[in-house]
Amino acid sequence: MESQIPTICKSCTLHCDSGNFCARLTTDELIQLNGRSQSASMKRGDALSDEALMQWPIVAVSSGVLSLQHLMADGRKSIAALYMQGDIIDLRGISNRNRCNLISLGNSKVCRLSPEVFERVVSTNTDAQNTVWRNLREQTFRAIDHSVDMSKKQALEKLASFIIECNHRELSDAKNTAVAKIPVRRVDLAEYIGVQPETVSRCFKDLQDRGIITFEKLSVVTINDVSTLREIASGDRQPNPQKTLVAR
Amino acid sequence: MESQIPTICKSCTLHCDSGNFCARLTTDELIQLNGRSQSASMKRGDALSDEALMQWPIVAVSSGVLSLQHLMADGRKSIAALYMQGDIIDLRGISNRNRCNLISLGNSKVCRLSPEVFERVVSTNTDAQNTVWRNLREQTFRAIDHSVDMSKKQALEKLASFIIECNHRELSDAKNTAVAKIPVRRVDLAEYIGVQPETVSRCFKDLQDRGIITFEKLSVVTINDVSTLREIASGDRQPNPQKTLVAR
DNA sequence: CGGCAAGTTGAGCCAGGTCAACTCCGGTGG
DNA sequence: CCACCGGAGTTGACCTGGCTCAACTTGCCG
Numbered sequence: 001m002e003s004q005i006p007t008i009c010k011s012c013t014l015h016c017d018s019g020n021f022c023a024r025l026t027t028d029e030l031i032q033l034n035g036r037s038q039s040a041s042m043k044r045g046d047a048l049s050d051e052a053l054m055q056w057p058i059v060a061v062s063s064g065v066l067s068l069q070h071l072m073a074d075g076r077k078s079i080a081a082l083y084m085q086g087d088i089i090d091l092r093g094i095s096n097r098n099r100c101n102l103i104s105l106g107n108s109k110v111c112r113l114s115p116e117v118f119e120r121v122v123s124t125n126t127d128a129q130n131t132v133w134r135n136l137r138e139q140t141f142r143a144i145d146h147s148v149d150m151s152k153k154q155a156l157e158k159l160a161s162f163i164i165e166c167n168h169r170e171l172s173d174a175k176n177t178a179v180a181k182i183p184v185r186r187v188d189l190a191e192y193i194g195v196q197p198e199t200v201s202r203c204f205k206d207l208q209d210r211g212i213i214t215f216e217k218l219s220v221v222t223i224n225d226v227s228t229l230r231e232i233a234s235g236d237r238q239p240n241p242q243k244t245l246v247a248r
Numbered sequence: 249m250e251s252q253i254p255t256i257c258k259s260c261t262l263h264c265d266s267g268n269f270c271a272r273l274t275t276d277e278l279i280q281l282n283g284r285s286q287s288a289s290m291k292r293g294d295a296l297s298d299e300a301l302m303q304w305p306i307v308a309v310s311s312g313v314l315s316l317q318h319l320m321a322d323g324r325k326s327i328a329a330l331y332m333q334g335d336i337i338d339l340r341g342i343s344n345r346n347r348c349n350l351i352s353l354g355n356s357k358v359c360r361l362s363p364e365v366f367e368r369v370v371s372t373n374t375d376a377q378n379t380v381w382r383n384l385r386e387q388t389f390r391a392i393d394h395s396v397d398m399s400k401k402q403a404l405e406k407l408a409s410f411i412i413e414c415n416h417r418e419l420s421d422a423k424n425t426a427v428a429k430i431p432v433r434r435v436d437l438a439e440y441i442g443v444q445p446e447t448v449s450r451c452f453k454d455l456q457d458r459g460i461i462t463f464e465k466l467s468v469v470t471i472n473d474v475s476t477l478r479e480i481a482s483g484d485r486q487p488n489p490q491k492t493l494v495a496r
Numbered sequence: 497c498g499g500c501a502a503g504t505t506g507a508g509c510c511a512g513g514t515c516a517a518c519t520c521c522g523g524t525g526g
Numbered sequence: 527c528c529a530c531c532g533g534a535g536t537t538g539a540c541c542t543g544g545c546t547c548a549a550c551t552t553g554c555c556g
Contacts, residue, residue: 080396147329
């Protein structure tokens with residue numbers, strides 16, 4: 001008499017994609033976790049409020065894009081992090097210093113996991129533990145990379161980095177290598193890389209004028225010149241070939 | 249017949265401070281881990297190279313300040329993260345995208361942990377697991393906060409945030425509440441908050457002129473007006489009291 | 497085929513970068 | 527004890543990338 005996999009999990013990417021957390025669970029664990037968790041659909045602008053997060057601090061992203069938004073005292077808003085399919089957002093013990101909200105950018109599906117069951121499963125299932133740990137480390141690295149991007153790079157370089165990041169995500173999906181899908185709107189992108197929407201627009205135009213990228217649609221770019229794009233992203237701004245020769 | 253705690257651990261903050269990882273281990277675990285690990289002293293500028301980190305990707309900070317530095321193609325350098333006493337730096341699986349180095353800013357003591365033993369201990373000792381997990385999450389939050397600071401804030405606001413962060417660390421040491429110790433040099437601070445040293449200097453001067461802080465020494469400030477400092481840090485730049493009333 | 501939100505373009509301005517000179521301070525040797 | 531040195535930090539003058547505000551174009555949905 002074998003237990004049945006919960007219906008909702010059967011079609012959920014978290015369970016179907018072998019790299020993800022739920023795929024590492026035994027059927028029993030899956031049933032337990034599912035029984036105490038809540039899955040939800042969100043649409044653009046929907047938020048998981050502070051209070052909701054207090055109760056359900058662990059959120060798994062099944063599809064779509066979530067953002068961790070931070071509101072400054074004078075109204076400036078910024079997107080601190082982006083979460084996508086497979087990410088386990090563990091907000092337990094987040095400092096109250098940063099009043100922030102988890103907001104969906106577009107339609108998405110999430111699963112709010114019971115902290116108790118999650119903790120139990122993680123402490124007993126080493127495989128699951130490693131998966132979620134790896135994911136958390138990745139998030140840390142992403143955050144660190146991002147803060148480097150934000151701190152020293154100029155707008156064009158930030159955008160180039162972002163495009164490359166999008167392209168990488170595409171790569172793992174084993175599609176056309178030269179395509180990057182921008183999964184968020186211009187305004188969100190601007191808030192994420194910390195510039196104004198106008199600047200994003202101008203930088204895109206610049207890259208396009210220089211023939212480095214081409215727009216298929218607003219949200220899809222083809223990268224014509226990966227190496228140049230990469231150079232820009234890594235901050236290799238050669239000011240002016242002549243200058244370097246003349247002035248010391 | 250009880251085994252002896254390794255000499256080197258006896259005086260190590262990682263073991264003595266109950267909040268830290270090593271304090272959560274049984275004597276046996278500690279002996280095993282110690283037997284396969286390497287502790288080291290570092291001085292300002294010393295680096296744990298990429299190659300060294302490949303072999304020893306897990307580093308625990310016993311004292312001092314380490315920095316994760318990132319070098320851009322044209323020579324711009326930036327400090328992506330700061331690590332202090334008690335932090336467990338787990339660089340397993342860091343993407344090779346970001347060539348970065350772990351560099352000590354000043355004298356510090358670290359312990360390079362054997363990945364195998366570490367992993368074994370973590371998977372069996374739930375208490376230790378939770379400790380290290382909490383630390384990793386804190387690092388993630390710090391990184392996220394930092395990237396928010398970097399992306400939208402202006403120099404003065406970044407500096408204010410940093411001072412408050414230093415003050416918080418001081419607080420947990422249960423000392424004078426109005427003091428913040430700046431644990432790094434100006435240049436490093438500048439690289440961390442993503443501005444030029446000159447700008448750091450100017451901003452410090454500004455805060456001092458406005459009577460918000462006072463310098464005891466170059467590396468120690470007294471905060472005279474916490475609430476204003478906090479307002480600045482949270483981005484509450486009230487442009488001009490009148491303006492807000494008049495314009496729209 | 498409106499109508500509205502999203503995105504783009506243009507012009508002017510300012511925070512902070514850049515470069516160069518200067519001050520401050522701790523260490524070292526005569 | 528002082529003179530000297532070198533590195534760290536500060537100050538000033540100038541310049542530029544990106545923000546601001548406002549007008550315009552595009553794309554999407556009923």
